[in-house]
Amino acid sequence: MGRFVDLHVHTTCSDGIFRPEEVVRMAAEAGLGVIAITDHDTVDGVERALEAGRQIGVEVIPGVELSTRVGCLDIHILGYYLDLNASPFKECMERFRRERRERARKMVEKLNLLGVGLRFETVLEVAGEAVIGRPHIADALVREAWVASYDEAFRKYIGYDGPAYLPKYDISPEEGIEIIRKAGGIPVLGHPGTARRDELIPGMVRAGLMGIEVFHPLHPPEASRYYQKLARKYGLIYTGGSDFHGSDRRMAPLGSQQVSYEVFQALRDLYERARA
Numbered sequence: 001m002g003r004f005v006d007l008h009v010h011t012t013c014s015d016g017i018f019r020p021e022e023v024v025r026m027a028a029e030a031g032l033g034v035i036a037i038t039d040h041d042t043v044d045g046v047e048r049a050l051e052a053g054r055q056i057g058v059e060v061i062p063g064v065e066l067s068t069r070v071g072c073l074d075i076h077i078l079g080y081y082l083d084l085n086a087s088p089f090k091e092c093m094e095r096f097r098r099e100r101r102e103r104a105r106k107m108v109e110k111l112n113l114l115g116v117g118l119r120f121e122t123v124l125e126v127a128g129e130a131v132i133g134r135p136h137i138a139d140a141l142v143r144e145a146w147v148a149s150y151d152e153a154f155r156k157y158i159g160y161d162g163p164a165y166l167p168k169y170d171i172s173p174e175e176g177i178e179i180i181r182k183a184g185g186i187p188v189l190g191h192p193g194t195a196r197r198d199e200l201i202p203g204m205v206r207a208g209l210m211g212i213e214v215f216h217p218l219h220p221p222e223a224s225r226y227y228q229k230l231a232r233k234y235g236l237i238y239t240g241g242s243d244f245h246g247s248d249r250r251m252a253p254l255g256s257q258q259v260s261y262e263v264f265q266a267l268r269d270l271y272e273r274a275r276a
């Protein structure tokens with residue numbers, strides 16, 4: 001069993017560039033004993049990763065990263081040890097997939113009105129098996145040569161202030177927490193250091209939040225220490241991971257946060273206690 005774990009990993013089922021099977025193999029090569037697959041608003045990659053993990057000898061935690069919203073702010077709620085067959089959860093994931101596709105279609109319409117003739121089919125091609133997100137639209141814009149780069153796509157069109165931007169289908173952090181709890185999962189607030197809205201945490205704790213992600217590439221060491229203390233204050237566990245996407249635009253390598261095995265054990269213990 002490897003010394004380190006990585007509890008925040010994306011695959012081609014959302015906006016990562018490696019397939020679930022590849023990510024598991026890479027985890028084994030990186031000496032990781034445990035990884036959690038936490039794709040955005042989908043668990044499509046989990047079964048495949050579990051199967052690969054059984055073959056290769058990497059423990060895979062079924063997870064998700066739900067996008068939730070407060071005002072104009074994105075708050076990500078990680079969910080661990082989900083029961084994938086809980087039917088309200090399945091329906092919820094299906095709804096997210098439909099809503100994301102519809103949002104992308106509307107963003108392409110907005111682009112078309114701006115004189116950018118991007119075809120929705122190209123976006124679908126780029127997204128492949130993934131739940132569609134803005135990165136796919138950006139890549140499609142590059143592929144059809146409407147922009148020179150991924151960054152330009154965000155800067156000119158689909159960034160938060162861009163003329164073709166549309167917000168995702170909205171759920172609140174509390175709703176996200178409830179969805180995860182109902183599927184038997186452990187909800188954990190993802191990288192709170194990016195939104196810095198710590199005043200929202202007590203409400204999330206009341207809604208059933210069970211952990212805070214403390215180790216993350218966008219958290220400098222002092223932020224990690226601060227959120228570790230905050231987790232203790234609220235009696236929550238803390239987690240961490242690389243938020244691995246595998247592409248050069250989101251650079252952190254798999255396992256790069258060097259999260260200790262004890263962090264995983266605390267998560268697993270909590271899950272086992274909650275289940276008992």
Ligand SMILES: [Zn+2]
Nearest residue numbers: 065076190191
């Ligand atoms: Zn996130």
Ligand SMILES: [Zn+2]
Nearest residue numbers: 008010065243
């Ligand atoms: Zn993530």
